[in-house]
Amino acid sequence: MPNFSLDDHVFTAACAQFATPFHLYDERGIRATARRLKAAFGWNPGFREYFAVKALPTPAILRLFRQVGCGLDCASYTELKLAQACGFSGDAIMFSANDVPPSEFALARKLGALVNLDDLTHVEELRENGGVPETVCLRFNPGGHFRVGNAIMGDPGEAKYGMTRAQLSEALSQLKEYGMQRFGLHAFLSSNTTDPDYYPALARLLFQTGRELAAESGLTLEFVNLSGGIGVPYLPDAPEADIEGIGEGVRRAYEEELTAYGFGNVSLKTELGRYMTAPHGWLTTHIVHEKRIYKHYLGLDASACDLLRPAMYGAYHHITIVGREQLPHDEKVDVVGSLCENNDKFAVDRMLPKTEIGDILVIHDTGAHGLSMGYNYNGKLRCKEVLYTENGEFTLIRRAETPRDYFATLDVDPAWQKLNED
Numbered sequence: 266m267p268n269f270s271l272d273d274h275v276f277t278a279a280c281a282q283f284a285t286p287f288h289l290y291d292e293r294g295i296r297a298t299a300r301r302l303k304a305a306f307g308w309n310p311g312f313r314e315y316f317a318v319k320a321l322p323t324p325a326i327l328r329l330f331r332q333v334g335c336g337l338d339c340a341s342y343t344e345l346k347l348a349q350a351c352g353f354s355g356d357a358i359m360f361s362a363n364d365v366p367p368s369e370f371a372l373a374r375k376l377g378a379l380v381n382l383d384d385l386t387h388v389e390e391l392r393e394n395g396g397v398p399e400t401v402c403l404r405f406n407p408g409g410h411f412r413v414g415n416a417i418m419g420d421p422g423e424a425k426y427g428m429t430r431a432q433l434s435e436a437l438s439q440l441k442e443y444g445m446q447r448f449g450l451h452a453f454l455s456s457n458t459t460d461p462d463y464y465p466a467l468a469r470l471l472f473q474t475g476r477e478l479a480a481e482s483g484l485t486l487e488f489v490n491l492s493g494g495i496g497v498p499y500l501p502d503a504p505e506a507d508i509e510g511i512g513e514g515v516r517r518a519y520e521e522e523l524t525a526y527g528f529g530n531v532s533l534k535t536e537l538g539r540y541m542t543a544p545h546g547w548l549t550t551h552i553v554h555e556k557r558i559y560k561h562y563l564g565l566d567a568s569a570c571d572l573l574r575p576a577m578y579g580a581y582h583h584i585t586i587v588g589r590e591q592l593p594h595d596e597k598v599d600v601v602g603s604l605c606e607n608n609d610k611f612a613v614d615r616m617l618p619k620t621e622i623g624d625i626l627v628i629h630d631t632g633a634h635g636l637s638m639g640y641n642y643n644g645k646l647r648c649k650e651v652l653y654t655e656n657g658e659f660t661l662i663r664r665a666e667t668p669r670d671y672f673a674t675l676d677v678d679p680a681w682q683k684l685n686e687d
């Protein structure tokens with residue numbers, strides 16, 4: 266197990282202060298991971314991480330990233346507004362959106378954000394919505410399979426993102442016409458991978474392509490954006506990403522593909538989400554029901570509305586029971602929420618210790634793509650978020666939703682407005 270775990274007494278103390286369910290986030294762990302990433306790429310003077318907002322779009326967390334020098338990666342108008350409200354501006358914002366409403370470029374430009382174009386048609390849309398800045402980033406999709414050695418790491422040919430190699434050349438020549446001087450290059454070709462070869466192989470591809478594009482366009486390659494994709498060990502025995510080894514692998518690629526060709530001034534960017542926060546969050550719940558029919562079910566006070574990944578992808582999230590982990594894990598159970606959907610299961614056929622109603626059940630690695638993917642099916646209201654601060658206190662950083670929030674969009678009808686006032 267990675268050493269990010271919190272002791273049982275922390276969950277007990279948090280539950281004494283706040284009613285479950287809630288996602289608990291560990292400030293110390295998030296800061297430690299940010300420091301580790303920065304150190305692993307410390308050899309590149311311009312290196313910067315742009316935390317992917319969608320992974321954990323909560324101001325208290327975003328401000329924490331600002332304190333440690335990270336930027337934000339935004340993909341929508343609302344995420345840009347959130348970044349702005351949290352004090353980010355200029356090149357501390359990367360706008361990496363796809364299928365983007367053209368008008369959203371205008372806000373990105375107003376904030377001075379770096380704009381990452383996903384498609385050739387975005388060149389004109391950017392020009393018409395805020396104008397073409399001196400630096401623009403382009404998103405590359407090499408098509409086919411993305412292979413490292415014999416292993417297929419991703420399927421860009423099936424992905425909706427980015428431009429073909431020929432479109433990159435065309436985009437640069439158009440942007441040059443419009444006064445752009447420097448460019449960045451971006452690609453995201455594999456998701457949730459702890460493979461130490463992913464970033465170095467992606468970097469090599471982007472370095473080579475960036476070199477070619479600089480030569481043919483006469484423009485300056487300013488940065489390479491390795492995007493997100495580094496994974497975390499959701500399974501207890503899975504390996505952690507060796508971030509120092511990954512940083513070193515990228516450094517070797519940089520020397521061989523850039524420095525050796527006289528491109529020693531290119532800065533590196535990342536847009537990691539999962540790697541930064543997933544292991545530092547826990548959906549903290551109580552067991553509220555136990556049911557034995559053809560299978561043995563443990564019913565929680567949380568549902569897929571608070572954490573969708575298991576229902577949506579069958580994703581594994583480790584589960585522990587506070588105070589019972591030393592006992593034999595000899596009960597085979599399904600751990601379920603209350604939705605009228607049979608996929609509302611946090612675990613299927615999981616071996617857990619014997620439990621009782623009222624036990625605290627902790628679902629691990631919920632710090633990224635957790636609450637932010639949540640929804641309101643069945644009129645279920647999303648839970649609160651609590652930060653476990655560096656000095657050992659618990660701070661409420663997002664309250665739970667209320668029926669009033671659920672009804673808020675019905676204010677098109679005055680009768681509903683009135684109901685909200687009652």
Ligand SMILES: *Cc1c(COP(=O)(O)O)cnc(C)c1O
Nearest residue numbers: 317361493494495536537538539
């Ligand atoms: C989702 C996303 C990320 C973050 O991905 P992780 O898997 O959380 O690291 C980064 N950049 C873009 C453009 C994304 O869509």
